Every structure is written in structure tokens, then in C-alpha cells.
Amino acid sequence: MTDWTDPDAFAAALERAETKEKGNCFEDFAEGETVEHDPGLVLSRRGSELWAGQTLNYDPTYWRPSVAEARGYDAVPVHPDYLLACVMGASVGDLSEKGGYFLGRDDLRYHRPGVAPGTELRVESVVESKAESSSRPAYGIVTWETTGYDAATGDPLLSYTRTNMIPRREPIAADGEGANAGDSEDEEAERADADLPDELLAPEGGHFEDFREALARADGRDAAVAYRHERGRTIDDTTVAQLPLATLNTAKQHHNADAMADSPSGEIVAYGDVTRSIALGHARSDEQTLREVSCDDERFHDFVTVGDTVYGFTHVLDANDGDARNAGEVTFEHVAFNQRDEPVYSGTRTALVRKRA
Template sequence: MTDWTDSRTFSNALERAVTLEKGNCFEDFSDGQTIEHAPGLTLSAHANELWMSQTLNHDPAYWRSDAAQAVGYDDCPVHPDYLLACVMGPSVEDLSEKGGYFLGRDAVSLHDPAVAPGTEVRVESTVEAKRESSSRPDYGIVTWETAGFDAKTGDRLLSYTRTNMIPRREPMAADGGSASPGESRPSAETDGSGLPSEFVAPDGPYFEDFRDAHERTANRDAAVAYRHERGRTMDDVMVATLPLVTLNTAKQHHNDDYMADSPSGEIVAYGDVTRSVALGHARSDERTYREIEYGDERFHDFVTVGDTVYGFTRVLDIEETDDPEAGTVTFEHYAFNQCDEPVYSGTRTALIQKRT
């Protein structure tokens, strides 16, 4: 039985695994294309006040109902800066996560100046223009109009245009970038680790993609195993605040004095935060329909402030269901740090949405 969490074995697996990349390249956009951004936000009074307080926006109309009513509002609306950020944020994964210079934003329009906390926001973008970059051949330039809508009424709340440089796919591939999803790494020479000789990645996030990848490994010394591109560096909020907001008062997460003489020498992350980061990375590369169960969870090393947590996934089993919307996939997920050392592992079974 191969121990995938052995440090040397796991490092060998990481070297051979395809990384499922996030974001779109210049070639993925076309003039007039409309993109519905899957995530959205329910505007929160708490998050609004946090935004205003941390950015020193202290206009009383956004803090006190009497001041709001004095300028014609029924009650305190969300601040327009917070609303703009909540419309911009959900668009990033589809539009600009690949990187490239932010060249500007224009025509920011508040269609409703009195958006209330609790409003559910839906966001969509339309490609207004795309062109080559004369100065950066590895990039193209794309302009989008992005709009945020009240998800319940369909009313337009805020819109703007923005322009970004976006990496081109072909130069990235020519420069030896990561293999595309679905491409298998070359078989490794025998290293004594017991790892399969071939790793396969799914071609997309749907149940059929996982099923097809799993079928490609049948009767072969192969596994469906892949890396997730994102990482999350642990900060004070992740390590100390998140446990406390769940009423986890363990001193290990917020008392530096107590932890000074411990094996870690400092406060450590709550294991469930580390686990959630790893599963979050995995879910970003799949169309999760519903969670079913978790098992065999282990925590292999400390995670502290400044550590970066990445994710790695194996597909263990695929099961067709009578549900026309989804099929069952069993995964084994791993969190690992910036030194490629596993810090968490566990199994998870979920219904994954079908394409058709």
C-alpha cells in the first residue's frame, strides 16, 4: 500500500501531476460574448461596515438611520465603494485571474444609490473589444462591460467598463508552461515510492469529465491525480480569528505566550481551517452539486502564520446515479505547504453536476 502522505512520495507525486489552472486566456474571449459569473454575494451589513471602517469612510449617512433619512434614504444603504468591490470581485475568476496589467476602469455608474444590505447580487460581463498588444506579444488586451443586478428583481445596480492585458495561451505553452488539463505527465522512472506510473487529469469540472478520466486509467498502472493552482497564505485572521468566531477557544490558535515553548514555537492554524482551504481549492475545479460525506481525515504537520496551503486531489471512485443532474465521485484530498509537505489528507464523497 502506497503512503501518499510520505514526504518523499508526495513530493514525487507533485512533480508529476498536472496543475488545473484557473482563469481564462486571451484566446478564450470573443467580441460580444456574455459571461454569467457563477459566484455572487448577498450584501452584508457587517462586511459593509468592515469595509467602511477599514478604509476610513465615515460618512454618517452610511452608519446612522437618522443621517441616512436626512439625505433622502429610507435607511442606511451599502456604501458605493463596497458595492463596486462586490460587483468587481465575482468577475475576477472568469476575466483576469490569469494576471496581466489592469489598464483602467471607466463609466462607473450607480444605477441605484440606495442598495440595501441583504440584497443578493448577480454579476455578468460582456466582451466589448479585444485586440493584440503591440508592446507585449505574450498578451492581448480585452475590454469588458460588467454589471451587477439585484438577483431577485433583475434591476441593474451598478455597471462599469474595464480593460486588462490578458496572457495569451500559445506563448505560455511555447515557454514550457504547465500541461493543460487532461494531459498526462510522462511516466516516471521507478523511484521506489509505489506511485502509479501515469497520472491523468480530468478535462473539465463536470461528472462526465471525472468519469472519463477514471475510465482512462482502467486496467493500467495509472491514477486520476492532479494539483490545484491556487494557494492561500495563512494570516492572523485565518489562524486566530476564524477559530474564535466558531467559539473554538483553544489557546493553540491565539496565545503566543502559551505556545512559545511548544513544538511549533508559535500559534498554529485550526485544523478545520486548513482542511477547508484544501477542499476549497478542490471545489474550485469541480461543479459540486451536493456534499455527501467525509472520512479518514488526518493532520500531518503544523500550519502557522505565513505558511501557504495548496491542494492536491486523487479520484478514488466514480458511481453513476439515477439523478439526471449529478453523479457520485469519491476523492482523496491533500493540503500541502510551500515546502511540498503534506499537512492534511482525507476522503470526500460528493455529487458532481452532470454536463447534460
């Protein structure tokens, strides 16, 4: 009779045992295919407050009933970053659990302002495209459109497209081109410095008029409205593992140190949406944000690991008076960077920002 706990016997058993794998490889996806994701959360106020608190998103709309009611909500809504993380998390097991680089996200749209706690989430994805990767023969590139729905009504709550490198079962032959293409680091640094405007201006405050007035000051000058935010958030066990697992994100990158020991990072890494939410939390602390509208061109530039500190930088692109009496639409470019001043995330974001009373 086998003693499965005998170390030698168990080691031999592990060598012979088939591994029941999780996740899908590049070859498993077909363009046009719709993937229904079985996981799905009931959005909760506790989960929203945990996410918002740990990522320094302290807009009282998402904490205080009196403020939420004054801003037109029936009850305290869940934070939009928590909603995004829950939609993304439910998709990971089917789409990207195998690992691979998160290349970016586009066309993020919030279809219902003020999603209430207690909403049951249903998530599905459509495979938009597949492409080979000549520079990384062990991977292919897949783009999905993912939508989170209110399971009770079928109404869309949030949607986006995202692109990942996904491991292949069988690597393809690579031509080697593109791995080191482009300018040298010195040439890139010189060009970046030469491209900077002469002046970086900051708005006087956080209301819509402050952003509009700062853009007017920059108009006609070699200037940009761009500034950094004082707060920083150091990545710890809660942000690197607890937050993604609480949103059903099963990617090993965030909680399996053994599996990540031989990866390019050498250790577990932060969920990209934690990094993003921290950066946006820093930015929102210097705005009078009414609600989120959209995000585009989101890119993740480097690993963030436990002990790294995430800071935020904002470039104001536009301020449009719009139709709302009490708010105007402002478009920002946000950059998250670490303690070594290296960009780790960037994206554009449009939000309704309150006007002065």
C-alpha cells in the first residue's frame, strides 16, 4: 500500500502525475468567440471601501450617504475602480491566468453612473483579434472586449478592450527582429528632454474652472499644465495579494511566489489595476471629481512589486464646459511612477469635475 506522505514516494508521484492546468493558451482562442465567465461577484460596499481605502481613493461620494444623496445618488455607490477590478478579475481565469504581459487597455467606458452595492455582476468577453509575436516566440497576442453586466437587468455597467501576450503551447520560429530596435537609451533621453515644454504650470485648485484657467494660461506659450501629486503608496501584502484575490483575480502573478521565482520579475507583482487605482487616487485627491466618464490608452510599463512606492503625475489635456450646469468635462493624462522615478502606468482619463458653487 502506497504511503503518499513518504517524501521519496511523493516526489516520484509528482514527477509522474499529470497536472490539471488552469487557464487557456494562445491556441485556445478563436476570433469572434464569446467567453462567458462563470465567476461573478455581488458588488458590496465593504469590498468597495476596502479597495478604495487601500488605494487612497477618499472621495466622500463613496463613503458618506449624505454626500452621495447630495450628488444625486439614491445610496452610496460602489467605487468605479472597484467595479473595474471586479469585472477584470472575473475574466482572468479564462483569459490570462496562464500569465503573459498585460500590454494595455482601451475604450474603458462607464455605462451606468452610481452602481449600487448588491448588484450581481455577470461578465463576458469577445475575442477581437489574435496575432503572432515574432520577437517572443513563446507568446501570441490576444485582444478581447470585456463587458460587465447587471445580472438582474442585463444592462451593461462597464466595458473595455484589453490586450495581453498569452503563452503558446508550441513556440513559433522567431526572426529576432524588433527585440532591440529603436534608439539608444541616451538618444531617447535627449529627445525626451528636448520635447519638454519650457514651463510646467499647475492649476490653482481642483475645480473645473481651475483647470480651464490653467489651460488658458498655457495657451500660446511653450507650456503645459502638468504637475505631480505628493502622496505615495508603498505596495504591501494587502495591495499585492488581498485586493486582487478579493475581486476573483486568480492570476498566479499576484499570490504565488513559488511560480514567480523564475519569472522576469523574480517575485509576485501588483495587479495592474491596483497600480492604476493608486495613481488615480493620488490625482483625484487634487480634483473636485463628480464622476468618471471614460479611460483610454492605458499601458503598463514595468513591474510593481512589494516594497515599491507608487506616485502620480498628471498632464491636463482639455477642459470642456459641456452641458452639465454644475460640472465640466476634463481630460487628463496620468502617469504612475515608482521611487526610482520610472513610469509604471500611463493612460488618459475623462471625468466630470465640479464647478465652483
